[in-house]
Amino acid sequence: MSALSQQQQQGLAAIVDKEMSVFKQKQEKLTKLRQKQQTLMEQHSENEMVKAELLLLTPSNVVYKKVGPILMKHERSEAVETVEKRLEFIKGDQQKVEAQAKALEDEMQSIVTSVREKQMDMQRQAQEEAMKAAQQAKGEVEV
């Protein structure tokens, strides 16, 4: 019976190790997603600012867009449209990344729970083993 428990112990420990490495991978992915979120936030701010400035312009201000080394004349309305489209795109990206991050966090949490359970199981088994060994030793001495 103790040989079986030892196998069970090793099996559990191996599974915990695997779950921990999966956890680490998810952790790294989550870090990258957070960085992406930061970048998206900055892009959002900058585009909001450009849109606000474009709306402050009067008809006497000429708008240009930099295309390579040249400035190309643009209609203000066109420029505003372009920036608004970009803002929509960014918002979509932000929502997608937020959902991915939340999913990862949930997955990581369930790994933590599962690992904790297994660690408690292993601890309980180890305690049972210790008690059994103590009883056996006592039994041998008394005889």
Added chain:
Amino acid sequence: NMSDLDSLSLEQLNQMKQQEEAKLQNITTNYQQLKSAQARFISSRSTLENMTPSFENSEIMVPLTQSLYVPGVAKDVKTVTVELGTGFYATKTVPEAVKFLQRKIDLVGKNADGLMQVVGATRKNIEAIVMTMQGKMDEIRSRREAAMGAAN
């Protein structure tokens, strides 16, 4: 969060301290970048404020490359072109451009001030962690001394 500090071990506290110190480092760098951007805007604004109508037809040096200039004449001192961001530019009159730069200066200044506050909060966090660590180390030391005293 701060009341949980006592429940953490010395190693955990040390790790937390290092994380906060790294954060402080990053924020300080960002703050300096914002301040230097603000300085550039301020310098542009004062350049523009010097572009009065009397500047027209003054002799200027026009850069062809970073180290090559050619002499020129200031023709149009009433209109400038400014960068709005994300590759968009717009012409503005000098007063409009000065106002535009002022908006930038104020915005960047506000962001920098916000960062300063985070610097203060982070420094306080680090202080609290260090104090908790000190308390625990003192506790360990006095326990050790008591044990040694009992052994004797």
